Amino acid sequence: MNATTLNSFSGKFLLYGLFTVVFLSTLEMSAQNFSGLENKQLNKLDDIGAVGVSLFAERIKGKIESVIVTYDSERKLKLALEFTEFSEHNYTLIAELKNAQKLRQAEFQQIKVDLNGKQSPIELEFNLDENTPEGTELTSAFLEIRIGSKSLKPIFLYNLNKNWKTEINAENLIVPVSLEPIGSAANLKATSQKIIIPKRKPNLKYSIDKSKLVTLKQPLLMTTTSSTSTVSNTIDGTWINDNKNTKGITKVIISNKGKNVQVYGKCSPKDCDWGRKRLVPKRNSANTYWGIFDTSIAKSTFMFTINTNKMEARHVRDYKSPSRPTKRSVEKFTKLNLFIARPMVVSTTGTTSPSTSQPEPEGTTPQGPDNTPISLWDDLVADHDFEFPYEITNVRMDIYPDKNPASGTFYYLPSAYHLRWNTDEGYDFSMLYGTADSSSSSGNVRMTGTLTPGISSKEIALIKSLLESYIEGNPNYSFTELKIMPINTVPAISLSSGLEGQYNISSDQINVTVSSSIREPIDISWMTSNTDKDDMQTVLSAGDGIKGSMTLTPASETVPEQLIPVRITLADSRTLGKFILEPNKWRNENWVNNTPFPLRLKKVHALIIEKQGTNTIPIIYTWDLNNVEIPSKAKVQFDASKMPKWVETQSKTKQIWLDYAIVDCTECVNKTIDELTDGTSGSKVKHISFESFQLFSDTDIAFLQVKARSKYIDPKGTNILESEPVRITEDNKSFALGPLYIPEGETPQFEYFFTLVMNDGTTHQSDNWLSHEELFMFIGIAKLKENISSFNTED
Numbered sequence: 120m121n122a123t124t125l126n127s128f129s130g131k132f133l134l135y136g137l138f139t140v141v142f143l144s145t146l147e148m149s150a151q152n153f154s155g156l157e158n159k160q161l162n163k164l165d166d167i168g169a170v171g172v173s174l175f176a177e178r179i180k181g182k183i184e185s186v187i188v189t190y191d192s193e194r195k196l197k198l199a200l201e202f203t204e205f206s207e208h209n210y211t212l213i214a215e216l217k218n219a220q221k222l223r224q225a226e227f228q229q230i231k232v233d234l235n236g237k238q239s240p241i242e243l244e245f246n247l248d249e250n251t252p253e254g255t256e257l258t259s260a261f262l263e264i265r266i267g268s269k270s271l272k273p274i275f276l277y278n279l280n281k282n283w284k285t286e287i288n289a290e291n292l293i294v295p296v297s298l299e300p301i302g303s304a305a306n307l308k309a310t311s312q313k314i315i316i317p318k319r320k321p322n323l324k325y326s327i328d329k330s331k332l333v334t335l336k337q338p339l340l341m342t343t344t345s346s347t348s349t350v351s352n353t354i355d356g357t358w359i360n361d362n363k364n365t366k367g368i369t370k371v372i373i374s375n376k377g378k379n380v381q382v383y384g385k386c387s388p389k390d391c392d393w394g395r396k397r398l399v400p401k402r403n404s405a406n407t408y409w410g411i412f413d414t415s416i417a418k419s420t421f422m423f424t425i426n427t428n429k430m431e432a433r434h435v436r437d438y439k440s441p442s443r444p445t446k447r448s449v450e451k452f453t454k455l456n457l458f459i460a461r462p463m464v465v466s467t468t469g470t471t472s473p474s475t476s477q478p479e480p481e482g483t484t485p486q487g488p489d490n491t492p493i494s495l496w497d498d499l500v501a502d503h504d505f506e507f508p509y510e511i512t513n514v515r516m517d518i519y520p521d522k523n524p525a526s527g528t529f530y531y532l533p534s535a536y537h538l539r540w541n542t543d544e545g546y547d548f549s550m551l552y553g554t555a556d557s558s559s560s561s562g563n564v565r566m567t568g569t570l571t572p573g574i575s576s577k578e579i580a581l582i583k584s585l586l587e588s589y590i591e592g593n594p595n596y597s598f599t600e601l602k603i604m605p606i607n608t609v610p611a612i613s614l615s616s617g618l619e620g621q622y623n624i625s626s627d628q629i630n631v632t633v634s635s636s637i638r639e640p641i642d643i644s645w646m647t648s649n650t651d652k653d654d655m656q657t658v659l660s661a662g663d664g665i666k667g668s669m670t671l672t673p674a675s676e677t678v679p680e681q682l683i684p685v686r687i688t689l690a691d692s693r694t695l696g697k698f699i700l701e702p703n704k705w706r707n708e709n710w711v712n713n714t715p716f717p718l719r720l721k722k723v724h725a726l727i728i729e730k731q732g733t734n735t736i737p738i739i740y741t742w743d744l745n746n747v748e749i750p751s752k753a754k755v756q757f758d759a760s761k762m763p764k765w766v767e768t769q770s771k772t773k774q775i776w777l778d779y780a781i782v783d784c785t786e787c788v789n790k791t792i793d794e795l796t797d798g799t800s801g802s803k804v805k806h807i808s809f810e811s812f813q814l815f816s817d818t819d820i821a822f823l824q825v826k827a828r829s830k831y832i833d834p835k836g837t838n839i840l841e842s843e844p845v846r847i848t849e850d851n852k853s854f855a856l857g858p859l860y861i862p863e864g865e866t867p868q869f870e871y872f873f874t875l876v877m878n879d880g881t882t883h884q885s886d887n888w889l890s891h892e893e894l895f896m897f898i899g900i901a902k903l904k905e906n907i908s909s910f911n912t913e914d
Contacts, residue, residue, distance in 0.1 A: 154282040156188040158851045161198075161262060161277040179267050181205040184239075186262070186277055189810075189851070189897075193284045194247040198262070199812060199897075201240040209268045210234045214243050216279070217261040224259060226251055226283070234266070238901050240812065253287045289750040293709060296749075297758040298723055298742035302502025307740070309763040314729045316738060321501040353377065354408075355642060357634065358430050358452035367448055368432065371423070373398060374640065375547055376567065380410040382421070398423075415439065428454040455634070486522035488530045488604060490677035493518055495585040498592075501739035503722065509534050509693060510778065511726070511739075513573040514582045519604065519678060520596060527599025529586060532637070533572030535684040536669060538694045539640060542713040546689065547640075550656075550796045564652045567644040568687060573696055574638055577774070581726070584773045588728050588735040603638045604681075605674040610637060612685060614667035622651045637671060643687075660788045664688030689791060690716055690781050698777040702767040705775070709754035716787045717751055720744040722778035725762070727771045740766070748782055805867065805894055806857035811850045812899045821878045823847040823898065828888065829869035831859040844874075847898070859894075866892050873906050883910045 163183075181204025190197035205212075214230040215223050223229075226248045232241060245259075259281040265272035300307070303315040358371040369390050370383040380398040383390040393412050401407040406426060412419040422433040430452040437445050495516045496508070508516055514531050521528040539547040548568035583601050590596045612631040618624040624645055632642040647655055658664060667685040688694050695714050700723070712718050723742045728735055742762055749755055766772060796804050809825055826844040833840050845856040861867050870888040877883075885906045903910050 152191050153193050153284070154191050154280065156191045156196075156279075156281060159188050161186040161188070161279060164261075164276045164278055179205075179210065179273055180208055181210075183264065183266075183275055186264075187812075189242070189812075191281070193286070196245040196259075196281055198243040198245075199240045200243055200264075201813075202234075203239065205234045205266065206237045206239070208235075210266055211268065211272075212241075213265045213272070215263045216245060216259040216281070217263055218258070219260040221261060221263075221276075224257070226257065227259070240897075240899060242897070247283050247285065251285050253285055253291065255283075255285045257283050259283065289752040292750060292753040293756050294747060294749055294753055295756050295758060296720060296744055296747050298744065298761050300761050301722075301741045301743050304502065304740040304742060304762075307763050307766065309765075312763075312765045314727070314738070316729070316731075316736060317500045317502045317740075319500065319502070320497075321499060321503060321505050321739070353632070353642075354425050355632070357455045357639075359455060361451040361453055365450060367450060368434065371430070371432065371452055374642075375544075375569065376549075377408070379544075380408075380421070380423070382410075382412065393419075417443075430454065483526045483599070484523060485526040485528040488519040488673055488675040488678045489522040490675065490679065491520060493520065493589060493593075493596075495582070495589060495737075498585075498589060499737050499739060501741065503724065503739065503741040510697075511724075512581055513578050513696075516582075516585075518582070518586060518601075519673075522677075524596055527597040529598070529601050530604045530673075531582060531601060532604050532681060533574055533683060535686065535693065536570040536572055536641060537685075537691070538687050538689070539569045539571040540694050540696070545715070546694075546791070546795060548687075548689075548795055550652075550792075563646050563648055565644060565646050566655075567642075570641040570643060570685060570687070572638060577699060581774050584728055585737055588737050591730075592734045603636060604671075604678075606637060607672045607674050609633050610669050610671040612641065612643065612667060612669055614665060614685070618645055618665055618667075622647060622655060624651075637669075637683075641669075656792065659687065660689045660792060664691065690784075690788060692779065692781060695781070698779070700775040700777065702772060702775065703764070705757060706759050706764075709756050711754050712749045712751055714781075715751055715791050716784055717782040718749050719746050719780045719782050720749060720755070720777060721746055721780060723762075724774075724776055724778060725766055725772055726774045727766065728773055729771065744777075751787060804858045805861050806855040806859065807867075807869065808853045808855050808895045809845065809847055810853050810895070810897055811847055812897055813850060814847075814898060814900065814903075815850050817900065819878050821876045823903075824874040824876070825854075825856060825871055826874075827856055827869045827871050829859065829867075831861055831867060831869065832857075834860050836860065836862070867894055868892050871896070873903065875903065875907060875910060883907045 181202060184201040184203060185199075187199045187201075188196070189199050200212075212230075212232040212234055214232075216227045218224055227245050228248075230243050230245070232243075234241075259279050262277040262279045264275040264277070266275070267273060303317045306315040307313075354377050355373050355375070358373070360367075360369050366385050368382050369385050372381040372383075373379070374381070374395075377400075378398055379395050381395040382393045384393060385391075396410050396412055398408050398410045401409055401422070406424060408423045408425070410421050410423070412421075417436050417438045420435045420437075424431045424433075432450050432452060434448045434450070435445065436447075495518060505511060513534055515534045517532075519530040519532075521530070546568075548566070551565045551567070579601065583598075586601060587598055590598050610633055612633065614624075614629060618629060624647060629645045630643070634641075655665070663686075665687040669683040669685055671681050671683070673679075673681065686693065695716075698710075700710070721744055723744060725740045725742075727738045727740065729738055767775065793804065807827060811823065814820060814823070824844045824846050826842055828839055828841040830836050830839050832842050842856055845854045847854050859867060859869070868890065870890050871885075872888050873883075873885045875883040886908050889906060
């Protein structure tokens with residue numbers, strides 16, 4: 120608990136680097152005015168008890184002019200106390216909060232201020248004790264203030280009625296959610312495993328406009344700028360063992376700008392994925408890294424030495440069993456070619472490959488994709504209308520058969536690419552402020568992220584099940600394997616409707632690293648100016664995101680060029696992905712909202728494939744969750760009594776998943792942005808907040824302009840730079856200036872300069888630049904007089 124003069128207001132105003140100034144000024148307001156007291160002047164009471172004490176108390180010189188609430192939240196109260204003469208005497212102020220019985224409340228510490236030399240107004244700040252139990256609600260009915268130099272001080276009592284509240288920690292919160300069947304799901308019985316088939320097909324509100332796809336008689340030739348340029352400034356990529364017959368590690372994938380490593384060991388029928396671990400640079404070495412994979416069987420330590428596109432991997436495997444000796448190996452790897460993909464130029468008038476007649480397919484040898492896609496959507500029956508195809512699967516539901524039906528081979532495409540996010544590592548996205556020079560107010564911002572189609576092994580298994588269901592009713596087809604669509608050239612990414620169109624970021628400022636397989640993630644980065652960064656971040660976090668498309672040419676003479684949507688967003692269900700419920704497990708174990716946002720649970724869907732005679736029918740049953748809101752990190756206890764347990768048997772149900780929406784949460788967005796933003800090493804992006812107190816109401820001031828200079832305005836902390844000025848135009852409102860990049864553990868230091876403009880056009884300026892070490896400054900008449908000798912309130 121503390122009190123300071125408001126001209127050197129001590130307040131922490133955590134704001135996040137890429138929002139507009141107008142938005143910044145409202146962030147702290149989101150939790151304010153909890154009791155409706157903000158900006159209100161408290162009424163002094165003629166309390167009998169207080170008067171009785173005052174009769175015997177010392178007589179003091181001066182008076183309290185006003186007590187105004189400047190901040191009112193669930194756990195904090197700030198008051199501005201304006202006075203006269205107190206600072207000229209050896210007086211002490213004591214402030215306490217009282218309940219309705221006028222008893223002191225132990226949840227708040229007493230505030231004690233030495234008024235000697237203090238300037239009016241001063242700030243009084245009360246905070247609810249951190250040890251107050253979760254879920255507590257209480258009211259402070261009165262504010263008691265005692266002022267004087269002796270033990271028996273005059274008492275001033277004010278009517279307050281401040282409400283306080285402590286939230287329940289979300290991690291300790293368990294929310295009960297009941298499933299209510301919709302449509303035909305209501306007729307499913309626990310005692311009978313009889314399937315009830317919905318009588319209608321889902322009405323898709325959105326589908327891909329196939330008329331926009333180009334139908335080709337001959338394949339177009341595509342050129343990509345620098346399409347064969349190997350990326351040399353990153354170790355990210357896929358590294359293949361030079362020894363094709365190795366019995367050890369077959370493949371290494373390095374990602375996230377050299378921060379993650381994933382290895383694959385030799386297994387049958389397919390290589391074993393050891394998972395993804397942290398990759399750490401070796402000290403005093405520019406090209407050596409190490410990673411550790413620790414399991415219950417053994418601990419594997421890898422040392423990777425990289426030289427351009429060649430890598431040496433030293434592997435030490437220590438077994439947990441003392442009877443098994445340590446194994447050591449050294450293997451050589453070569454990096455697969457990765458390419459920089461620029462927006463594609465398609466030539467329809469240039470030379471094309473001559474059309475060649477294809478031989479008749481023989482036996483079961485695949486001949487490549489044929490342009491006769493089958494729709495897995497057409498056979499679905501459901502009681503729920505799905506708005507988008509991705510609500511069911513991240514695989515496009517138009518599947519291409521092979522030209523040779525006897526091969527049993529089919530090909531799929533991703534439905535879209537979105538920013539990568541997972542519960543363990545969060546967003547694969549970062550915003551790094553670059554170095555500024557002395558001529559600019561701040562540096563540029565590099566934004567870097569990884570896009571993914573989000574196609575997991577469970578997604579592939581679901582599509583296989585739907586495909587097999589389709590083939591059972593279509594004897595002209597047989598099924599052997601499902602493969603990703605092969606492509607002729609490296610796909611091209613265009614962000615013309617996003618970065619290029621909205622922000623005038625040219626294609627040569629956008630780097631896109633694309634693998635030759637469209638199932639692999641895509642690394643993308645671009646540079647933007649501080650002028651555009653605020654709007655861009657708002658779009659990323661709260662809007663439709665940055666949009667674009669991937670253009671790819673399948674390795675087929677008949678399948679046309681394909682357009683796949685690309686969208687970069689943060690608070691978006693397409694980025695967070697579907698939440699698949701494990702059969703039976705979700706009934707008995709609490710589900711946890713591991714996202715950084717509160718979620719509104721809408722529905723539970725179960726996709727079942729039912730055999731009816733010689734046909735099979737894919738069915739989606741739906742249960743309503745009544746839009747229950749689940750805070751981030753909170754748990755859910757499902758009451759699934761109205762979903763028969765037999766629905767989850769593996770032979771019938773192919774997927775159970777949650778349908779949800781993200782709840783608007785400014786605080787959550789701010790926290791996410793803060794975690795993704797970097798300036799100097801280990802720094803946090805912050806802003807200075809200025810607020811005036813009875814400045815415009817008591818004077819003829821038109822506006823006050825404030826500017827700052829500091830090394831912390833430079834993202835690298837090297838040069839002392841001057842900020843863009845902020846204009847203060849009204850009282851009791853916060854105006855933000857920044858950003859500042861404050862390393863952890865350092866005090867925010869800056870100098871400020873005032874320019875005061877009167878209604879008659881007269882201007883007054885600070886005599887000198889003055890230093891300050893707080894992120895909040897409260898400006899009153901006394902503060903202006905202290906800084907501007909030419910300013911007179913009688914002007």
